[in-house]
Amino acid sequence: MFQLSMNMLYTAFFFFLLATIFFAVSITGKKFKNRQGQEHNRSALIGYILAVGGLVFSLTYFITRWIAVGYAPVSNMFEYTTALGIALSLAFVIIYPIYKINFLGLFTMPVAMLIIAYASLFPTEKQALIAALQSQWLTIHVITTVIGQGILAIGFAAGLLYLVRVIDFTKASKKVKGVEFIMFSLIAVLAYVLVNIGFGLADYEAVFTYVDEQENVAEMTYHVPPLIGPHEGERISDQGMDPLISTPANIRSGGVNMVVWSVLTGLMAYWLLRLVLRKPLGAVLQPIVKNVNPQLVDEISYRAIAIGFPIFTLGGLIFAMIWAQIAWTRFWGWDPKEVWALITFLFYAAYLHLRLSRGWHGEKSAWLCVVGFALIMFNLVFVNLVISGLHSYA
Amino acid sequence: MEKVKCECGHVNPYGTYLCESCGKPLLEDTSKLANMRYEGVARRSQTYRKTMVDKIWNFFSSVKVGIWIIVVILLASSLGTIFPQEMYIPPGQNPTVYYEQEYGILGKLYYQLGFHNLYRSWWYILLIASLGISLVICSLDRVVPLYRALKTQRVTRHEGFLKRQRLFLEVNSISNISEELTKAEKILKDRRYKVRKENGNILAEKGRFSRWGPYVNHIGLIIFLVGGMLRFFPGMYLDEYIWVREGEEEVINGTDGEYFLRNNEFIIDLYDEEEEEHYAEAIERAGGTIVRNYQTNATLLKRTNEGTVGSETELEEVKEAEIRVNQPLTFDGFSLYQVDYKLNELSTFTFRLESETVDDDLSDMEFVVNLNDPQKVYEFDNGYRIEIREYFPNFTFNENREPTTINRIPDNPAIVFEVFTPDMDPEEETGELSLIGIQMNEHLNPDGDAHDHTIRFTNAEMVDVTGLTVRKDNTLPFIIVGGIIFMIGLVQGSYWFHRRIWLQERDGILLVAGHANKNWHGLKKDFHYLSEHTEIDMPLDQTEAMTSEPDSQKGGE
Secondary structure: OHHHHHHHHHHHHHHHHHHHHHHHHHHHOOOOEOOOOOEOOOHHHHHHHHHHHHHHHHHHHHHHHHHHHOOOOOOOHHHHHHHHHHHHHHHHHHHHHHHOOHHHHHHHHHHHHHHHHHHOOOOOOOOOOOHHHOOHHHHHHHHHHHHHHHHHHHHHHHHHHHHHHHOOOOOOOHHHHHHHHHHHHHHHHHHHHHHHHHHHHOOOOEEEEEEOOOOOEEEEEEOOOOOEEOOOOEEOOOOOOOOOEEOOOOOOHHHHHHHHHHHHHHHHHHHHHHHHHOOOHHHHHHHHHOOOOHHHHHHHHHHHHHHHHHHHHHHHHHHHHHHHHHHOOOOOOOOHHHHHHHHHHHHHHHHHHHOOOOOOOOHHHHHHHHHHHHHHHHHHHHHHHOOOOOOOOO | OOOEEOOOOOEEOOOOOEOOOOOOEOOOOOOOOOOOHHHHOOOHHHHOOOOHHHHHHHHHOOHHHHHHHHHHHHHHHHHOOOOOOHHHOOOOOOHHHHHHHHHHHHHHHHHHOOHHHHHHOHHHHHHHHHHHHHHHHHHHHHHHHHHHHHHHOOOOOOHHHHHOOOEEEEEOOOOOHHHHHHHHHHHHHHOOOEEEEEOOEEEEEEOHHHHHHHHHHHHHHHHHHHHHHHOOOOOOEEEEEEEEEOOOEEEOOOOOOOEEEEEEEEEEEEOOOOOOHHHHHHHHHOOOOOEEEEEEEEEEEEEOOOOOOOOOOOEEEEEEEEEEOOEOEEEOOEEEEEEEEEEEEEEEEEEEEEEOOOOOOOOOOEEEEEOOOOOOEEEOOOOOEEEEEEEEOEEEEOOOOOEEEOOOOOOEOEEEEEEEOOOOOOOOOOOEEEEEEOOEEEEOOOOOOOOOEEEEEEEEEEEEEEEEEEEEEOOHHHHHHHHHHHHHHHHHHHHOOOEEEEEEEEOOEEEEEEEEOOOHHHHHHHHHHHHHHOOOOOOEEHHHHHOOOHHHOOOOO
16 A cells, blocks of 8 residues: 555656646647647647646545555655645646646646655655644644645746746846746756765665764764765765765754755756756746736736635644644744744735735736745745754654 | 815715715826725825824834834744744753853854844834734724725716726627626626616626625734733733652642642553564654653542641542643643653662661561652661651752752652661660662761661662643633634635626717726636627726836836
């Protein structure tokens, strides 16, 4: 059952990949015309059907894993991040028929794939749930939150689409830099995934002993070459290289090493692309999306936020408070994760109020959608892995 | 402040921009489209700008100010997560040194700025309070006039109003307008519009109640914030803690001595690698132990008032409960939560008196010392007597190298015993003194004094101790009601849309206009449907005619 569920997830990933390809074809491919002179390009429909197929398989993964592990599979980084990718594809499948914009598929499906691929790098085995997590509220609170965040992420995809469509890439500006930074970030995540998978296939392993914060000697295993090594690290495995730099004891060198790897490989990949294409990546994409109606995309991003916001609030704050009252004796305790959920809530609340004022539609609003998604990812990755708190579930 | 009479006969409050009844622009405005925010009503904040009250009102009624307050709260909140808040640093650590020790110079600065307790600082609470004020004033400033405007709106609107709607078209190709209007009326009714007619003109309206969503959710938020404030009132919020040893009864703090808890048994259950192989990886990753469950099997007791004054406290059993994480015991507004435990705390020591030099029969000289409540004197059948002179439950030396105890918890017990043989007089003489503790057995009598007896440690018993939080929160009803109202308002405002369609005949021409407060796409779909089934064409989106191509975008950097 467990293996079956993982196979379902791989299948879903493959479907999302195909969906991306078909959406790309629907936009860039030749316009077939039938005898009546009507455009006759079925790729978008096929792309959508594939996206639905991917969603069905990923939900099958979710349900079979649920049965296999015995609790809602949203309890650790792998499970939650995967669920976020699934929620994004769910939101897309719901929103696409309303607006029928193929471009949205082109921008959403790759993001969903990237999230799922990133998730698969975390430990995927079955969790032994700690006492605090053994509650129906795990199911209710986390699933509601993830659906809300998935819908909010559509706002990001639409916002990015808007920016690529309207920004003038012909002359250098802060805006161009901004879009390029988003592109670079996506590429860096992809690089991170590929580096891990590559060294994983090669069975890379370097084991170190090091001295931790409490002055104890501990062991740590690197699965990618340690550019950044642990505090007073000594390599004890035959395989591997010695680190270039050592970190102080209170920093998790493994994490820092991974960040350095993904930034470096991301930068290399990004500049390689720039060299080959000879212009900003946004400028490469712009001609592809030239037929997008900016106003409609702006409205999609706004609606995605307006639909996602109440669901996120219900799951990430209200249900969260109910559970916190039951498990942690108080509904609110300023735990970092709680605070960042509040910050995300306040940010989108500010966004919704800004939509009332003139001059905040369109481009500014699109930037805000991007920042909102960055906050969601920050709260998922950084707060869980770097800031210690009650929510540190790795 | 004069009232303004519109040509349609409606009398508007001073400062009205679009007539509440017919929509005619009453103020100079050169823009192509009417500003439909709040229906162009006169709002107090836009009208009165003289007195101090006006100024304060106007400040807080601005959405811009509200957004600034939200943004400042957001930024301030993030500062508090850089390093842990004071309540999350390891217990027993002194914050004055802890932050600097852990986080260096930045940690020291963090502490000095008071960020280690940021969310309780006066300025943060002030920010939250100003958010509350902003919510109240913003809502009041808008909801009353908006309500009046939507109530008094007429079906027949002024031409200037219609022409300056975002969706507008003059259709002059229709042969029989009244017939088309009848068709349109039916179609719109089928699409759940409320249709009103006047002189053959149509106003179709849908989802007006969603306009109240923001005000409903603001009311909910205000109630929520009031609930949060009430916590600072005495008696509203209780946060206490009790440790109860297995087999003992403790008074429950915060209940004025009315309730007691007996810990019948404490159970802890770990995941077992041997039995559950599929957990092996996860357990190894967690460093070897993961707790599956820990619980206190407890009995709740209540003091009865039957006992006479000064007599022993009479307790009656109220209920039995298994207290676990996620399953608190609730009674009388109080809740007891399983939050902590301590395994294997020392509870008794057993000693035996031995001697290699004395002929007395010492075979029955075993005695048990209860470390939480030791007897002072132990008398034996053979006439021996042992007294406890000093007891240090948690033994240490203070700065002056004197023996003392850290606290009352027997983590490192040390006892000074005095042994009297049958022929000694405890009142007059000093017996053999020895200090006995863990890994420690020393004679204390002056050198040269005879020391014939040794007290041997033979056994120790241990108990588990459960740690429970006692909580009473009378603010919860406010929090719950506020949260529910907030959520209702949020759904009301987000998932329904206020749409209006105006169809008016002027000299053989049909004026078609539409307005939505959001989701224009949905409104356009309705118009599209209308155009497919009648001769009424799709209106144009006047903003799209204005949006230019990207290369001529005038975006200021």
